[in-house]
Amino acid sequence: MLGIGEFAGLTGLSVKALRHYDEKGVLVPADVDERSGYRRYAESQVRAGVQTRALRDVGVALPAVSQAVAAGDALGALAVQRERVLALRAEEDRAFAAAETALRALRVPVEVVERQADATTYVGRAISVPADDTDELTDDHANDVFAELFRDVHDAGLGPAGAFWTTIRPGEQGQIELVCCWPTARRAETGWGGPDTEVGILPARTELVANWRPQDGEELPEGYTHPAVVALFEAVGERGIALGKTEVRQTVHGSSADDWHVEVMITI
Structure with a gap:
């Protein structure tokens, strides 16, 4: 013994x-x-x-x-543990890569300007997800909603009359809504598009606009606050602008890798 x-x-x-x-x-x-x-x-x-x-x-x-x-x-x-550890390492690698992408994107200079905008009629459809699980707001889902709404707007002869935009706002019962909007050539009739469609108008306004254009191959971060949004709120603070209930709108311009850029704007 x-x-x-x-x-x-x-x-x-x-x-x-x-x-x-x-x-x-x-x-x-x-x-x-x-x-x-x-x-x-x-x-x-x-x-x-x-x-x-x-x-x-x-x-x-x-x-x-x-x-x-x-x-x-x-x-x-030991083999089971090895597989678990390798899966965790891969997940950590993805997290580090995403964090690096986000931090590199924040280094890109962002132009922030004020501009006057005319009244804009639009139609939109919302995607609702729990506020504590915003990862469910995927680009693929939004693209599907935009494509369907585009067809409806086009078939109705309403346009679209410009670039689409998205708006994130609080929903009901702890939900977050991503509203996918197309500007229209004229205001659609109330009830157009069914109960899931929002018919509205953005009044003539002064906007604060942040413009993010990728440089040196920088990519957009996924799952992080967009660097244009960061720059926009920095500008709000620097200018001492008092914001009430504010909806942040985001749109993408350009169709090729060489000329596309992101605009994020709020009404001030």
């Missing part, structure tokens, strides 16, 4: 860890003195101790360690 210190030295497990594993039923000593509580291990347990240490060193959870050692399948548990 081996004392706990000897067993620790042979297996590479600390005495503290051995006591913990005993309490959890992972590596139970062969004998425990009733009076002193001193733990002693059988020589045949050295293999289980080494296996336990190897699996714990790579982060295998205690219940899985216990099961694998008891079943004689330590290598199988």
Whole structure:
């Protein structure tokens, strides 16, 4: 029989860890003195101790360690853990790449100007998602809504009369709405397009506009606040503009990789 210190030295497990594993039923000593509580291990347990240490060193959870050692399948548990770790690494790599994209995009200079805009009639359709799960607002979903609304506007002879835009605003019952809008040549009749369609007009207004144009191959970040929005609100703060209930509108101009740019605007 081996004392706990000897067993620790042979297996590479600390005495503290051995006591913990005993309490959890992972590596139970062969004998425990009733009076002193001193733990002693059988020589045949050295293999289980080494296996336990190897699996714990790579982060295998205690219940899985216990099961694998008891079943004689330590290598199988190691393979499962390897797949889990590799998946986590890939997820971390994607997160780092996205963060780098977002931070690089923030370095691109953004022009912010005031401009006068005429009244604009429009129609729009909203996509609603929970406010705590805005990742569901995908480009593909928005593109589908824009395409469908474009066909309806075109077929009705309403235009469209310019570039589309999106607006994000609070919805009902903890929802966030992404409203996909097309400007129209004239105001559509109330009820046009059905109950899911918003018919409205942006009144003549002064807008604060941020223009973001990619440079040196910079990409738009996905899932992050757009750098034009950041620059827009910086300009609001610098100019001391008091904002009430404000809707941020975003549109994309240009059709090729060489001439496209993003405009983000608010009415001031």
